[in-house]
Amino acid sequence: MAPSRKIPVAILGATGTVGQRMIELLANHPWFEIAALTGSDRTVGRPYGELVNWKLNDAPPPAIARMIVQPSDSPLDVGIALSALPTDVARTVEPLWAEQVAVCSNASTYRMASDIPLIVPEVNPDHIGMIERQRSERGWKGCLVTNPNCASIGIVMALRPLHDAFGIEKMHVATLQAISGAGYPGVASLDIVDNIIPNIGDGSEEAKIESEPLKLLGSLSDGRMIPASAIISAQVTRVPVVDGHTALLSIKFARRPDPIDAIDALVAFRAPEIVRNLPSAPEFPVIVRSEWDRPQPRRDRDAGRGMSASVGRIRPCPLLDLRMVVLAHNTIRGAAGGALLNAELLVAEGIVS
Amino acid sequence: MAPSRKIPVAILGATGTVGQRMIELLANHPWFEIAALTGSDRTVGRPYGELVNWKLNDAPPPAIARMIVQPSDSPLDVGIALSALPTDVARTVEPLWAEQVAVCSNASTYRMASDIPLIVPEVNPDHIGMIERQRSERGWKGCLVTNPNCASIGIVMALRPLHDAFGIEKMHVATLQAISGAGYPGVASLDIVDNIIPNIGDGSEEAKIESEPLKLLGSLSDGRMIPASAIISAQVTRVPVVDGHTALLSIKFARRPDPIDAIDALVAFRAPEIVRNLPSAPEFPVIVRSEWDRPQPRRDRDAGRGMSASVGRIRPCPLLDLRMVVLAHNTIRGAAGGALLNAELLVAEGIVS
């Protein structure tokens, strides 16, 4: 499954916080090596280390710091492009690259497009089946694959085994989302220290959480995606936490499970073998916690090297069927790591070589 | 309505954070004067200023600092006792005082007892009608009146006009509660800086939010309280905010309102005249905010000197009927100020003179 030589990877939009995480996650990666970094006009032609406002620990690796930033809109001869581009830039740039290169994008631009797979490898790896049709209809030699919104991803990892076993019909979601989800400079400290902001993106975040999980839990028919038919209501907030999105779920199922049955389904949940063996895949996609006060962002966000979702407080709901709390690292699992795992899946499936 | 002379008030459990707020709110009160402070055995006989670990701004007023702390379990000859006692102490101590004195308690101990009114003056002032029966059955000359849990109170202030107009049937509540709600020392900083705790009191907080609003919205029949029949599901969290509890509501009504109709009902909401004229009553019990990102704890908790509830983001819900965000100051409106307003109501209604 592993490639015979390291595959060259370009990071599109490498200077932002998601691009920085991609660089961090690709250090010493067994399959990939960073071949190019792209940025906006302001940054092109300059050494990455001179212009990046590095917001992760320490500093970028010296070899990366010396790389000269390339323009985003001129596709390069690499095996894979990991895209951390802004939504509007992605609109024109990602299709350019996809003509030749496999693009794994964290941008929201094409997530809900009918021929673009939205993939979480542990949840719906079969959706890469859409690529064949995508290539033939778009005339691409490469492809474009997306990962979901940073808040949707943890939720949908918990939902997968529950949906399979009991059928999700309705769900109420309330989120408490970390500041890193807004990028940099992102949320002003005057807005969030000793404070809560009861909305994100003027409602657009809620719209994503209400739609993306349905595509992720949907099924393929003849290369076309048929979304799941559940109804989701989302209420989002921004909280003074650095990393880690918390979601409070209340779910109605087609077949109401006892909490213990839901716990059993979550504990037993494993990714397909091809996914389990990907370099960035966590040992357990879902970690069930039994403490009365977990999961917590600071204590659980790094579970599975930031790639696992943690689920706790699984209990009945007087209104729907079950309630639970889900937490995942929003910039690892929910962004850079999500795109990277998709890239690894494309390699393992032989779509990129 | 105003008393002819200032009524002497005892503060039971004066050293805790709610007791401190009561002292702060009674400074220069037009109707009341602090006549006594009570505390635990450890504190009795010592000057209040020497033993209190004052957690509000500045320091206690000098005249209060010099007062000698009295035992909580020996009722004194005062007009009103404001109780900030711990739940277990309240169990034996509050009935002792109620034999002679009007007790307005913030403790949860007796809130749901069948003959004890649970009152928010703007919401259900008529429930003081239970006092007559309480006195006759218990043989008390005084009485015992309670105010709700710090998270329930803002919610129920928003619900009152909506319930009257549209009939609440089901409600999902997710709360983001401030650290001051846990008293002092309360929440350890290691548990809450850069973190969220997805539970409070091991589930007891959720139980209160699921039950207290039904009593508050209930009706009296022959001196007995018939609770409202709605179903509430609550999911609570503790967040790194000093003061101000935020609640995300999703509500199903008997008659589904348009958002604009709900807004109209909330904007038009006024307390009965006798309540509006109480010294601590806010001009508007509910303040409707139209910004996309309000209410926020730091910016809205002091609305109406901390006694108003702020409501925003009133919008449809794909699952139930309407969603909205409610915020109130948990230690003013939700605790000390709530008890004080109840005391003022007892005076205005002639129950205390």
Next chain:
Amino acid sequence: MAPSRKIPVAILGATGTVGQRMIELLANHPWFEIAALTGSDRTVGRPYGELVNWKLNDAPPPAIARMIVQPSDSPLDVGIALSALPTDVARTVEPLWAEQVAVCSNASTYRMASDIPLIVPEVNPDHIGMIERQRSERGWKGCLVTNPNCASIGIVMALRPLHDAFGIEKMHVATLQAISGAGYPGVASLDIVDNIIPNIGDGSEEAKIESEPLKLLGSLSDGRMIPASAIISAQVTRVPVVDGHTALLSIKFARRPDPIDAIDALVAFRAPEIVRNLPSAPEFPVIVRSEWDRPQPRRDRDAGRGMSASVGRIRPCPLLDLRMVVLAHNTIRGAAGGALLNAELLVAEGIVS
């Protein structure tokens, strides 16, 4: 001393956080009324309430919200201009206004200019004596008066009585400064939640703290200011606190005081009578705290309605003579309130009428 009618005031740069504080402090002011608000080109001609990103509690007063923003560079016929302009804009705009109008500026641009008084009314009210020379040399009918940097002001209020009694020769200052000192959006939350930034403005903040107190403690000779001759070393940090700058001082005096003598001097410190009676003057310019862990930003910043400096932990220093901790509200005392108090002083001294 009070003016016979309310004096019309223009707020220059009214949309920023300092301008907002000025509006807040001028609500119901006994001497002044807001006659005009100015802003950048982007804002001119639009109602203030529509464009301001209000960052204080609640919302701007309705009458202010309806005012149409004027251009900053066209002086208006008002009695006083309170300037919250950015440093570079102040350079050209403030002299324009000063030709006709008394300008009380919070901008740093002209603070250290030789003919511009830098004033804290409790500290050096006599420095307004520079205005006569300023007017004659500049040909202004108005004048320009400045207040110090938000970190210098609390320090210098504590230093005044100590300098008078013991003569300050050397001082080490370490500051922990609140995020509101950086304006809005100012400090990114990703930079300050669970973090400290050990510098401000790339060293410029330290330069201000090392120079401004010397001018403030200086003396006038023939209309010229002779700065005090002490040496100050400053090390500044930004901390996750909303409002209130803390300074740790270590001071060497010409005559080494016992701590008790320093405490006596601070406790006895009063502003001159003409300053004490200004509407915004605090009753006590310095409040000495004896607790082991005070002053603290959240508990002491509002002392004297945000206009007092709080001083605590006065104790010997093994290196210099005395150590102490000083705290003041950076956007009230240290900015908007400082400019306002200067404006009141000009009225009381008959310079504006």
Next chain:
Amino acid sequence: MAPSRKIPVAILGATGTVGQRMIELLANHPWFEIAALTGSDRTVGRPYGELVNWKLNDAPPPAIARMIVQPSDSPLDVGIALSALPTDVARTVEPLWAEQVAVCSNASTYRMASDIPLIVPEVNPDHIGMIERQRSERGWKGCLVTNPNCASIGIVMALRPLHDAFGIEKMHVATLQAISGAGYPGVASLDIVDNIIPNIGDGSEEAKIESEPLKLLGSLSDGRMIPASAIISAQVTRVPVVDGHTALLSIKFARRPDPIDAIDALVAFRAPEIVRNLPSAPEFPVIVRSEWDRPQPRRDRDAGRGMSASVGRIRPCPLLDLRMVVLAHNTIRGAAGGALLNAELLVAEGIVS
């Protein structure tokens, strides 16, 4: 140098936050294996996992969670005891163990005792020379070695090369210390969210910082320690940061260095070879940062796996000679990791085998 078999280690006081860090750091340790955990009477005889209030990420390793807690006051047959005991318990318990076992203690109890070495391996490894005299005078077969206070340790790592090159005579220190330094529950969140506490331990923390570095920089003469003769003035604060103590230093030297010379000395600083090869030793004891706003706790505390000190903003001081900012991880380098590195040094030096 490495032991031929894993040495059994007891952790004394294993339930506290420092004990938890010791467990975390000993997972997969190449030289040591955890053989016993001790705790207070309340915990003895129970499985560790059932009683510990685990405050680090995730949960304790399953094998550790199953271990039965032993009493602290009955020495066991292990090679090394790592002590995270409270100060008062350490007083009687540590000498009991030292009769037979090498005790590496993080407690402050014996740090300044004349025959107890206070050691940071990169700074003063030769001080283990005191053990011979300690054993002969106390009649111990084991020994007792201590590591310094969590705030002193980063400072003294930066001071070592500077003292060697230029001779430190005077130093002013202002610290901004993380909440984890106070243990659990430690600092109440109501005291530190949106706040600063300008003191720690009522002055005792300052006393440690003013004395411990002098012992660490002292020299041995005939088995007795002669402390360095500098004067230190410390002012400490607690800040809302989870991990990582920041210190602002201003230093007077016997030979005033240019900043560039100080930087050169810090960059060139290496531990002795025997120390460099210890399993927990960082590659670089000191990391010099050139950014204008570093070191920062969140971004630099994990440098060298939490074992390096980071130094930045090295610049002249108008009062003394040089100023700089030092940061180190207080619960790794400054506590559990410090004790562990001392234990490794004892093995490498052949004192434990």
